[in-house]
Amino acid sequence: MDMKVSKKLGLKERYTMMTRDLAWDTTFQPMDKVFPQVGYEGIKIHDWDQWEDPFRLTMDAYWKYQAEKERKLYAILDAFNQNNGHLSVTDARYMNVLKLFLGSTPPLELMAARGFSMVARQMVGAGPRVACMMQSVDEYRHFQTQIHSISNYNRFYNGMDEFAHQQSRMWYLADGKSxxxxxxxxxxFEFMVAIGFAFEYVLTNILFVPFISGAAYNGDMAAMTVGFSAQSDEARHMTLGLECIKFMLEQDPDNLPIVQRWIDKWTWRGTRKLASVGMMMDYMLPKRIMSFKEAWEIYFEQNGSALFNDLARYGVKVPKCFAQTIEEKEHITHQSWIGFYMKPDACPFHTWIPAPDELDWLSEKYPNTFDKYYRPVLEHFDRQEKAGNRFNNKTQPMNCQVCVSTIKFNEPGDPMEMCFRETVYKGEKFHFCSDHCKEIFEDEPEKYVQTFISSHAALQGKCEPDGTDVNAHDYRPGARMHAYWRMDKRAAGDFNGSEDQKNFAQWRDQATKN
Amino acid sequence: MTMLKTLAPYDFPSSDAVGNYQGRQLLYVNWERHRMFSRPFVLALPPETPFAEIIDKHMTDCFSYHPDWAQIDWSAVKWLNGSRPFIPDRDKSLADNGIGHKDLIRFITPGLDGIAGSGY
Structure with a gap:
């Protein structure tokens, strides 16, 4: 008997059959009841079939690629562990970059996974639905590999084990959570602009430079591989975010002002989030890659300008905050490091004053600002520390109602003055770090009056560790924050004299001497 | 006008309404051009707290670490509540000094500009 063999499908046909061909319009219930969220933001979509799939990936191919990445990743992690790879990094101060990055990022990857899964559920078109679902699975993978990665270092260094508990409690993690x-x-659609476009497309390189390149420059093969494994997914994420922007703008001219407002809002929110990332580049990596300022110029000013030039044909303008971020690139990392240095009891990672050659590096990289505004105070702190009078600001911070950063940024045009903005809504005052955050609040005050500000919550008695007796005569709300945070005191304060420093030196000696 | 769009009624209380502070109110304090302290600090105090306590206790505890603190000419200091200049009466309460919930007190010390005149 003759077998009839069908021709193997081409990639394009195969993709179509595995995505759009599997979608249908509902008839038992109207489509707008099945997909209730796609209309209420005001975005008008007339024809979902116009969505251009930016990458044509079917689930079977997806699993194959991702499985291969995982195999490589875990082979390298195993080799790293078996060879005590952690001892080959430049300097034990480097571990604090991991504590900050891996302590804050995995829960955000999880939120991204949840977000894309929710968006996938709401997208009417099969193309974006499948792409969002894959991105959700990617984000979940990043969440898991980053947590695996923590375990490589957690066995040896202090302060990494409570990241999940601290995520919704610790003051400096509040900006990412928010x-x-x-x-x-x-x-x-706003989620797609926020995460898919502003974060993944416009800002993600700045996030990965200190992590992946920082790991590579500082001899950390494990973190570098985790980072590369994640970043290999980012190319897909970026194209998805960009396609979504183009799709909205092509579907209806009324979408432009809505999309523009979201681009303005989320580029600014992302920029604020990156202040502490920049600080890793300028202060925390023992061997620096480039300054934050240089990274901002390449990845935001140059690449961002090219992107927005490309989008100008749709009527999109550069984000409103563009000029302010260019002014701030000279300042924010120094302002952030001072903010962390002065809280030696309240961060589960170490801080230090840069060594003289590192201060010289900063002077060279920041010729307009470092010597004038920041070097004198850092040298003052250093003298005080050596004299046994280490700075410790025990007060609770004032925070921005929108980005939840501590209010520590300067007035535009005057680096010596703090920038304050306020507004009154329903008889209550609200404070902001900038005009941009104030505008975000005023556009949707009903949302931002609910912001969780940890210093405020503590003063309301909402941040007490288990077993606190609120009726005790000496009870003071917020007096037991360290227990509430589950702070490991060994991980806090100065790097000099820390257990991490001593252990690293001892283990490295054992590995390299007789 | 709000641009918030929702699928259902949306009405939630402010997280930091004064009623959440058991008879106290929030007060922020900043020492201008002394950015060593990174950001203002926040306190929750009863409105009847005398203003002297803000200076003698809270500001002294925090700000006296700065070498400029000992140099302050108290007859020359200026104060702002938000952007509004005011002259606090040490012996009067926060309420009697017109200081309400979530007010920001900005403390200005003319001639003192921080470490090496850097604003820090």
């Missing part, structure tokens, strides 16, 4: 909480409580 960023994702804001995005995930928006509608599906």
């Amino acid at each position: 960023f994702f909480d804001d995005a995930i409580t928006a509608g599906p």
